[in-house]
Each structure stands twice: as structure tokens, then as C-alpha cells.
Amino acid sequence: MTRVDVWIGLLLAIACLAVLWQATALPYRAPTGPGPGFFPLWLAVIGAGLAVLIAVKAQRTPGLAAGPTEHGGRAGLLRVALAAGGLVVTIALIPVLGLILAVLAYLLFLALAIERLSPLVGIGTSVGTMAFVYVVFARLLRVPFPTGPLGF
Amino acid sequence: MDLINNIVLGFSVALTPQNIFFAFVGALIGTIIGALPGIGPSAGVALLLPVTFGMHPASAIIMLAGIYYGAMYGGTITSVLINTPGESASVMTTLDGYQMAAKGRAGAALGMAAIGSFIAGTAGVLALMLAAPPLAEVAISFGPPEYFALMVLGLTTLTGLTGASKLKGLLMGIVGLILGTIGIDPILGNARFTFGNPNLADGLDFLPVAVGLFGIAEILGNVDLPTRAEPIKAKITGLLPTRQDWADSWGAIGRGTTLGFFVGALPGAGATIASFLAYGLEKRISKRPERFGTGIIEGVAAPESANNAAAAGALVPLMVLGIPGSATTAVMLGALTLYGLQPGPLLMDLNPDVFWGLVASMYVGNVMLLILNLPLAPAFASILRVPYSALVPIIMGIALVGVYSVQNSTFDLGVALAFGIIGYALKRYGYPSAPLVLALVLGPLMERAFRQSLQMSQGGFGIFVTRPVTAFFLLVALIVVVAPLVAWFRSRGRPIPVPVPEERQVAC
Numbered sequence: 001m002t003r004v005d006v007w008i009g010l011l012l013a014i015a016c017l018a019v020l021w022q023a024t025a026l027p028y029r030a031p032t033g034p035g036p037g038f039f040p041l042w043l044a045v046i047g048a049g050l051a052v053l054i055a056v057k058a059q060r061t062p063g064l065a066a067g068p069t070e071h072g073g074r075a076g077l078l079r080v081a082l083a084a085g086g087l088v089v090t091i092a093l094i095p096v097l098g099l100i101l102a103v104l105a106y107l108l109f110l111a112l113a114i115e116r117l118s119p120l121v122g123i124g125t126s127v128g129t130m131a132f133v134y135v136v137f138a139r140l141l142r143v144p145f146p147t148g149p150l151g152f
Numbered sequence: 153m154d155l156i157n158n159i160v161l162g163f164s165v166a167l168t169p170q171n172i173f174f175a176f177v178g179a180l181i182g183t184i185i186g187a188l189p190g191i192g193p194s195a196g197v198a199l200l201l202p203v204t205f206g207m208h209p210a211s212a213i214i215m216l217a218g219i220y221y222g223a224m225y226g227g228t229i230t231s232v233l234i235n236t237p238g239e240s241a242s243v244m245t246t247l248d249g250y251q252m253a254a255k256g257r258a259g260a261a262l263g264m265a266a267i268g269s270f271i272a273g274t275a276g277v278l279a280l281m282l283a284a285p286p287l288a289e290v291a292i293s294f295g296p297p298e299y300f301a302l303m304v305l306g307l308t309t310l311t312g313l314t315g316a317s318k319l320k321g322l323l324m325g326i327v328g329l330i331l332g333t334i335g336i337d338p339i340l341g342n343a344r345f346t347f348g349n350p351n352l353a354d355g356l357d358f359l360p361v362a363v364g365l366f367g368i369a370e371i372l373g374n375v376d377l378p379t380r381a382e383p384i385k386a387k388i389t390g391l392l393p394t395r396q397d398w399a400d401s402w403g404a405i406g407r408g409t410t411l412g413f414f415v416g417a418l419p420g421a422g423a424t425i426a427s428f429l430a431y432g433l434e435k436r437i438s439k440r441p442e443r444f445g446t447g448i449i450e451g452v453a454a455p456e457s458a459n460n461a462a463a464a465g466a467l468v469p470l471m472v473l474g475i476p477g478s479a480t481t482a483v484m485l486g487a488l489t490l491y492g493l494q495p496g497p498l499l500m501d502l503n504p505d506v507f508w509g510l511v512a513s514m515y516v517g518n519v520m521l522l523i524l525n526l527p528l529a530p531a532f533a534s535i536l537r538v539p540y541s542a543l544v545p546i547i548m549g550i551a552l553v554g555v556y557s558v559q560n561s562t563f564d565l566g567v568a569l570a571f572g573i574i575g576y577a578l579k580r581y582g583y584p585s586a587p588l589v590l591a592l593v594l595g596p597l598m599e600r601a602f603r604q605s606l607q608m609s610q611g612g613f614g615i616f617v618t619r620p621v622t623a624f625f626l627l628v629a630l631i632v633v634v635a636p637l638v639a640w641f642r643s644r645g646r647p648i649p650v651p652v653p654e655e656r657q658v659a660c
Contacts, residue, residue, distance in 0.1 A: 039333055071580060072376045084569065099553065110544060111541075115375070
């Protein structure tokens, strides 16, 4: 348990209470037994209880560490944020560029800018991967992908 | 006689050129996935599931099962050569396997692991074949209360055995169950937690969640702190065990196989726990327990046999009861449902080609894996020379296109991304993902069984204690849940125990 667990516990407890609030709007009973609100309501109660217990346990644990010991620090977090943000942009670009081109652009970004692979390896693995998935999904499995300006 | 007919049917399915090919592809990919640190069998099965669409269900499940048990073989390679388990079921192999490599006996460790895995895998399939039909007969008499209790037991066992904090495991299980309630209520038709979004009407699909939690989260974790494996210096020679190696190992293989199968067949336990228990058992009964951890071959043979037998054992609750006991089998349950199959006691009657074809293919697959892992062990070891960062675009490309292709939905990509970020955070702070995925898959089944039970009893909760099988399952589940809470209250004020490292947590 670390100090972060106090905050995670409280956050999850609040999330469970939100579920509880939503569940109270659903019928608790049905003519033949429990209603649609029964299961989520009790799950939210148990979840909130466990989350509070984790927060309390973390708070009472002596010698709390500030957080996890193995991670890449601020630079690592920035790389994660860039990788996740890039994926958000990719999803938004799929209707414009088509699935294959949009994902290819993202893989190139991931390989060259985030993972800092050499251009040969980065471009090779990205293009090779998308060629493979195009053949398997679009050609063999005939999955209808959104197409872009290049026709795929 | 029925059994012989079924075995003949199974081999007629498994030995078609097409299914031999898929068993080989599954075993090969599984070995590679097992050998690569970071990607476990859960991620492998989830990532490659969309590739199986369009295949005959028997071929698809043969390939996915091949990935699962192939990963058990492959996990040994990294454990022995770089002291890093390729997947969680190979953690115990690092203790003696790496020490053997340090003494110049990497070949013997890999050879004995492959042979032990083959013996255990084959014996496990034999046990699956013999145990499944009578168990299915019993399971046919199970009603909703028994199924509900069994699912509660499976979920609590997995969460109770997961990682350093059982509370965190339990909470993740509850979060998974809550997520499983999203969508249209199956009995009365009310929309629950959909917020008017039609994409959520059918609930949260398990595949984007699994790919997010196991695949994308793994990549984000690597982006945060790149995996850097030390270059392999050990020479891999002398793969065939000596007479002394055999004398030292045969008992460990036998015990590991037996223990592994039964532990694997328990809902929630799985291959990782099986390998921990097998190693512990060998150490306990050894005349010289102090030698364990110094590079003895029994320390490799026992856990490797156990995790392979457990992989076969884990298919018992999945195929016979329709209840997955681990994250990987939860993904496989989702796969079977996507193929239009209903795992459970009737699967053997309704789809005998799928069940018996899978069983027969596992004999074939184990032979393939023995051939792949003995002479080709040095070739697989060379995979470790490829930097993990070069694999990131490959994994991400397959993950994204695979998730999209299931329902042609960018919404699913958003779900995968969201759960990728959540999975990264969970991993970073020591919250296990496996119970969440298992609970998400089991949640709707559990709720349906729970509500049907109360319909049967006209609202009386006594139905869960008056039926002996139900009461027994629930009592065991209660012990699993309450025991850590009692231990916590009793240990307040005492020194804090050393936590189990993240990589030693149950994942498969």
C-alpha cells in the first residue's frame, strides 16, 4: 500500500457511490424477484466499502512510500501521455484518412517519436504490420474498413 | 465405447491439414508470446482473437488453445536465460532455471522443462478427456443457484489469490461486475448505465476491454519504462537430460502434473498458483530443501510440469461448466460465445467436433511443442535479442485493427484506449487486471443465475443455503473473502510483510 492508494481508494469509493445513486433510479424489485437495480446497488455498496477499506488501510500503514518505485518519472509519464493522446487523434482521424492510413500514421509516430527506433526499423515494422493486417482483415476476412483518400 | 468414438471423431477433426496448420500456428505464436517478457497468454489470445473470425469454430479454438498452452512452454526460455519470467506461470522456474544457466546448464534446464511440459501437457489432456464427460453428467443437474455459487467461488478464488493485496483484487472483481451490469437489463429490459449511448445497449464488449487492459496497457507501461533485457551470454547445448537428471526429475514431473491438473481445474486458481504450489511441494518433501534456488533440475521440472498440466485442467471448468477460471480462459469463453457456441455441459453433445477436436488437437500440439522446444530452443532464445520497442508497433497495429474489426466500431477503439490507460494505472499502482476481466465476462451470467435462483424461490434467499452444493461453494468463497480481512484486523500494529512484486502476480 502506498500514499497513492489513499487517493485511489477515495476515487473508487466516489465512483461506486455514483453507481449507487444511478442504481437507485432503477427498480429494486420486479414481480418475479430482484429488479434491474438490485445487483448494481449491492455491488456499489460492497465496492464503496472495499475502496474505503483500502484508503483507510493505506492511511494507517506506517512508512508509506510516495508511489510506485519502478517507473520512468516525469519523462516516462510524458511519453505515456503522448502515446495515449496520439491514439485519441488517430481515432478522430479514422473517418478522414481511413483505418489503415490513420493507424499507420500512429504506428510511425509511436515507433519513431516515442520509441525512437531507427528509421529503417521503425518504418519497416510499421508498414510491414499494416500490410499484414490489411491482407488478413481486409482481404482474407473481408472486414469493411473505412477507406481514405488513397482508396484503403 | 462412446469415449473411443469421441476420440476417433476428435482426431478426424484435429488431423485435417487445416487444423494441423492452426494447431502449429497457435503453438508457435504461443511459444513466442510466452518467450517475450510482458505479453502474457491473456494478451496473446485477446489480440489474435479477431484473426480467427471467419474460421470454423473448431479451428479457431484449436489455435487459441495452442497459444495458451504454447505460452506455458515459451515462458521457460526467458526464465532460464534472463531471469525474467515470460509469463506469470513461469515465475518459479526463474529460481533454479537461471541458476542452472549461470552454471552452464541452460540447455539441460530448457530440455527438461520441454520434456516435463510435454509429459504434463499430454497427461493433462488425457485427464481432461476422462474427467470431462462424467463431470458434464453431474453439471447437467446443476441449476441457477449452483452456477451462481460456482461463479462466486471462481471469482473470489482468483481475486483472493491475486498479488500482494487481496483487497485490491476483490475491489477489481467488484468493479468488473459493476461494468458487467452496463446495458439493457436481460430480464425486464431497462437501460442501465448506458447514458443514452446506443453503443452501450448490449453492454461493454469484453474484447476491447481485454485488449486495452492486457495489450495497450502493456505497451503504455513499456513506453513509460522500456524493458531492457540483458543480452544472452549462456550457450544452449546439451538439451537432452542425462540419466542423473532423469533420476532427479521424474518424481517432480509426476507430482507437478497431478497437482497442476487439479489446481488448474479449480475455478480461479490457474497455472501460476499451480507452479507455486508444485515448487513448494517439492521443496517441502525434499531431503535437501536448502538446495532449492541454487540451480537444481527438480526446481525446473516441477513448476514447468505443473503449469502445463494446469493449462489442460483450466479447460475443464471452461468447456464443461462454461465458467472460466482465469483471465485467459475468460477471453476464450468470450471467443466461444462470439463463434455462436455455448460452453457448458451440453457442448459435448451439441458441438462434439469442437470439444473433441480441441482435445485431440492438444495431443498433436504438445508433440509439436516438444519438437519446437527441443531442437529449436536456441532459435527461440534469439527472439530475446530483438528489442521490445521494435515489437511495440506490431502489437499496437494488430490490437487496434483487431478491436475495430469485431464490430466495425470506432467506439470500441475508444473503449480499448480508455481501458488501456486504466490498465496502465492499475498496473502502476499494483491493482490486478485479471479479476476485472473475469468479472466482466462472468458478471452478466452471475446476475442472470442469481435472479433466476430468486425467481425459483419466489424471492427467498434460503435457496443459497438449503441446496448442499450451492451452500458448499458459497461457504468456501466466504472463507476466501473473509480470511484476508480477519488477517488484516489481527495484524494491525504488527510489522508490515514484504509485498509480492508486481511481476509475481497471478495473470493467467
